[in-house]
Amino acid sequence: MPSSSEPGQLPKAGAPRSSTAQSLRRSQAALPRLYEELLHPAFLTITLVLLLSAAVLAFVLRASFVRTLDAGAERASTLSRLLQEQTAGSIQSIDLVLQSMVDAVSTFRIPEHDAEFQRLLDKRLRVLPHVRALYVIGADGFITHDTDHPATPRVTLADRDYFRFHRSYSADALHISEPLISRSTQRWFVSVSRRIGRSDGGFGGIAVAALEPAFFDRLFSELSLSENDAINFLHADGTLIARSPTGQEFVGQNFATSRLFTELLPQERSGSYSVVSEADGVERIVSYRRVAGYPLVVTVALSRSDLLANWKTVAIATTTGFLLLTALVLLVTLRTIRNRREQRLAHERALTTQKLEMLGQMTGGIAHDFNNVVAVALAGLTMIRKHLDNPSRAGPLLDETEKAVHRGADIAARLLTFARHRELVVQPGDLNAQIRSLEPMLKQAAGSSVSLELELAEDVPECLLDNVQFDAALLNLVINARDAMPQGGSITICTRSHPTTDKPQQSSTSFACVQVRDTGSGMTPEDMQRAFEPLFSTKGEKGTGLGLSQVQFFMHQIGGQARLSSELGKGTTVELLFPCVS
Known part of the structure; x- marks a missing residue:
């Protein structure tokens, strides 16, 4: 791999980032939001009224x-x-x-x-x-x-x-x-x-x-x-x-x-x-x-x-007052639109939280019941193994059955984690090693028509991970990418010592990034806004709408962040930002 000092490479972990570059990126990120506010119907209406008022004022002054x-x-x-x-x-x-x-x-x-x-x-x-x-x-x-x-x-x-x-x-x-x-x-x-x-x-x-x-x-x-x-x-x-x-x-x-x-x-x-x-x-x-x-x-x-001396004095005073009033009205209108937008987003976040709570409670109940069934099945298998007349013939079958039951117990554990009934086991981990260990399962999940490539940087520091949840999150993202490419394509999993976009705001922690990029059908802007909502799916009846919400929930639990970018017809990229071990 090229060193981080070569052109086009990201700086190493812990390297100071230019405050000017951060300000520039924040400004670029704010431009679409400002553009959306300027095209808001209320702002356009106020602007039209002010333009008409300006025309009337110009006519009167003339x-x-x-x-x-x-x-x-x-x-x-x-x-x-x-x-x-x-x-x-x-x-x-x-x-x-x-x-x-x-x-x-x-x-x-x-x-x-x-x-x-x-x-x-x-x-x-x-x-x-x-x-x-x-x-x-x-x-x-x-x-x-x-x-x-x-x-x-x-x-x-x-x-x-x-x-x-x-x-x-x-x-x-x-x-x-x-x-x-x-x-x-x-x-x-x-x-x-x-x-x-x-x-x-x-x-x-x-x-x-x-x-x-x-x-x-x-x-x-x-x-x-x-x-x-x-x-x-x-x-x-x-x-x-x-x-x-x-x-x-x-x-x-x-x-x-x-x-x-x-x-x-x-x-x-x-x-x-x-x-x-x-x-x-x-x-x-x-x-x-x-x-x-x-x-x-x-x-x-x-x-x-x-x-014209007196007329100029009156015209300048009137025009200045009108411009100040116009600026004040526009600023108040923008502020009102922004506040309402923030209130709407807060309301949507509250609804999402309520959905997660309800889903967590339902999932927790199901997981508890399922876990009880698994416990009974394991106990039964143990008793059967003790009373076998010919262990050599039934033993392999029992081993496979016991493995399946253990996998069911693992699924129940994941459900309990989603329902907040299981504590995360957060410890320092190696992102690259965890991904390599999971590579066979990821390729199997991607399918034969999809190629999966790894681009793992060598200078990625240790991060805080829950290995079980990390595996589940990465598997979820690969399956979603595969489903977006029914005719085949490619999935690329990259790691970087720093994210390709800005780190979370108001955070002094260093982050490492895992990026899952596909060449699939992409998403519309409307679908992107709802992608992390529980029970929302673009797969129709084939999807459960829990994959990305589980990924986002896991990232929030460990102090990281999940980000999504997509362009219709050109593919989707999901970035997972993991806090580095200080």
Whole structure:
């Protein structure tokens, strides 16, 4: 035989076993049981209910998500309408002041930088918080009246687009320019201006209000928007006039090629859309409006993430709570299924014990009666032997009869052992020697159509045995294997210093294994579960259902264990685990 150190061999008796390997084998053994619990109807029902609940929760959260975004879009629309109205009102106020300036300059001959007229302009400026300065530009392009006087430098403004517009266009129209850099303050501003006509119809200059983007920062603060929200004021040609609260570096840039100016405004004067801002990369819901009567566009952009912040908090809390509740329900369901399964198994074990007790009592009574008959027969044979006239002729017959009676007494002893009326004679024994001594009887029991082979390991330690019960158990297993192979086959009896499967749980004892393996028809999983039950047999009327139950009972008595594995059409293997002598 190969040594235990060769590949594929089991370790020697007493060798330490890897705790990792034990854990792995226990996990593998628990997988079928867990799979069975997961397929339990109660667990599947609970799982289906939880899945439906999850679908409902997902639907509710989705609907809440859509409502939150719709509410954000509605809020942006309301704010943009408010800004549009406020902007239109502000421009109208500026226009009234500009018209009064035009009327004053056209009607009266006011000297350049007249102190009285400047005080009037300062008074008008105070009621226009969104305007930085009011001034009048003469027909030659130089400022003649200015609320900043005398700080304003004397420079010509004849090259400004808004000046050239009024000089070349004689109609009395309000003009709003693109963002410009002030030559006096070096800050951005938007000019709102009107033409001043002379009595002869000629060009007399223009009245101007300098509107600064800082005004829009004040509007933003009044609207209580978040730091990721933004309001934008754009010229109708796409030039950005102002952006709050951040992005002043983009003022003056032209966005005429953006979706707002190429697709949306040509179709609708107001609306909403989603966009990732080019300024800061934030995704926003944008509501836009064209200011009626003026070349201005206002937009309110609300951060999508800020709008969804409360929804995300509620969604995360709800989802987390649902998942925890789901896990708890599933764990409780699995635990309940497991408890009921254990209760059912305990009940089945109790019924098996009751059957064994009843069978033991019945067997004990029969064995006692049979033993009495055997005793009488032996006494009769003894008396007959004493009164024989010719012992040489009748002696052999009497010897055979006496042997048969002794075998009957042995059977009665085994029945009494099964009925717990006979104490086991447990002593150290050699498994291999016991099997070899029984080999002729085992081959005879297997029959001529079945081959019986022994694979006995050399390093099997001594085990605790009752020789009589061991012989009976092994004979039972061989007979069962033979009956499972009516067309012939093979039976292999193996011994190992360690079992091929895990030793009994919570046991520190070393075990040796006797394995009886056949190539018969095998058993169904249902039959395997009942194989050790008393009175259960797969042989129909030919079987008594006592063989395997007697084997299991014997193994439990000596502190060992009987195990069964089988596959339909491929044979059956029975393992007997015997405690080794320490």
